[in-house]
Amino acid sequence: MKLKKGIALLMLVAIAIACKTNPFTGKKTIALVSNDQLFPSSFAQYNQVLSESKVVTGTQDSEMIKRVGQRIAVASERWLNANGYQAYLDDYKWEYKLIESEQVNAWCMPGGKIAFYTGILPIAQNETGVAAIMGHEVAHALANHGQQRMSTGLLQQAGGVAVAVAAGNESPEKQQMWMQAYGIGSTVGFALPFSRSHETEADKIGLYLMAVAGYNPEEAAELWKRMKANSGGQAPPEFLSTHPHPDTRIENLNALVPKAKAEAKKYGVTSFRPVN
Numbered sequence: 001m002k003l004k005k006g007i008a009l010l011m012l013v014a015i016a017i018a019c020k021t022n023p024f025t026g027k028k029t030i031a032l033v034s035n036d037q038l039f040p041s042s043f044a045q046y047n048q049v050l051s052e053s054k055v056v057t058g059t060q061d062s063e064m065i066k067r068v069g070q071r072i073a074v075a076s077e078r079w080l081n082a083n084g085y086q087a088y089l090d091d092y093k094w095e096y097k098l099i100e101s102e103q104v105n106a107w108c109m110p111g112g113k114i115a116f117y118t119g120i121l122p123i124a125q126n127e128t129g130v131a132a133i134m135g136h137e138v139a140h141a142l143a144n145h146g147q148q149r150m151s152t153g154l155l156q157q158a159g160g161v162a163v164a165v166a167a168g169n170e171s172p173e174k175q176q177m178w179m180q181a182y183g184i185g186s187t188v189g190f191a192l193p194f195s196r197s198h199e200t201e202a203d204k205i206g207l208y209l210m211a212v213a214g215y216n217p218e219e220a221a222e223l224w225k226r227m228k229a230n231s232g233g234q235a236p237p238e239f240l241s242t243h244p245h246p247d248t249r250i251e252n253l254n255a256l257v258p259k260a261k262a263e264a265k266k267y268g269v270t271s272f273r274p275v276n
């Protein structure tokens with residue numbers, strides 16, 4: 001009996017240690033795997049996806065994805081530095097790739113590994129639209145949403161799996177878990193959608209990031225209107241219109257625009273690039 005209590009106490013202590021406050025959300029979240037464990041897996045999965053995909057290079061579009069990505073990364077860094085989190089991005093190895101695919105998809109894996117699919121470009125419509133998507137996806141990564149989803153998944157399984165997933169050999173199960181945690185799956189029902197609260201958080205952080213990066217935050221709502229019009233079952237869960245309700249999302253984004261502009265002003269950004 002005593003032993004059981006002792007073990008329970010140890011587990012509680014372990015969970016308490018694993019809880020970290022996220023600078024972007026101010027929330028304490030469970031992180032059963034550290035960046036040291038997570039990022040090498042993330043980078044390996046990213047390279048795996050790239051090796052199985054047609055990566056577009058040297059085109060106007062691929063250069064644009066890179067340019068927007070770099071600006072969003074700089075905005076993230078400025079924001080973190082200004083808020084006392086200088087070391088937060090130390091382990092990040094930003095990369096921004098465009099993949100030739102009809103899928104309406106884009107994602108950012110832990111450590112700043114970003115992919116856009118050519119299928120999402122007509123909905124992005126312009127560079128500012130790309131910035132809205134990029135800000136949103138980078139926000140999921142910075143707020144550790146995928147990691148939280150993975151940690152929850154791990155908690156539901158046997159305790160030892162946490163370590164196995166972080167350090168173990170490549171396996172179809174492991175890859176599938178990554179795909180699900182980070183929304184990389186291409187068909188509905190394979191990748192899990194992020195929760196409504198995670199989506200709302202990513203919308204808000206993403207809007208601030210795009211504004212600090214010099215892109216007009218008013219355009220985020222326009223992007224989601226186009227996303228809504230397009231969501232005829234083709235979009236993966238990350239971009240399905242039902243979660244949160246697209247009209248609520250658009251209203252929320254519009255309501256946050258003045259705050260995003262005020263945030264950008266703190267960094268000397270008082271006008272935005274023309275939308276084209």
Ligand SMILES: [Zn+2]
Binds near residue numbers: 136198199202
């Ligand atoms: Zn999202």
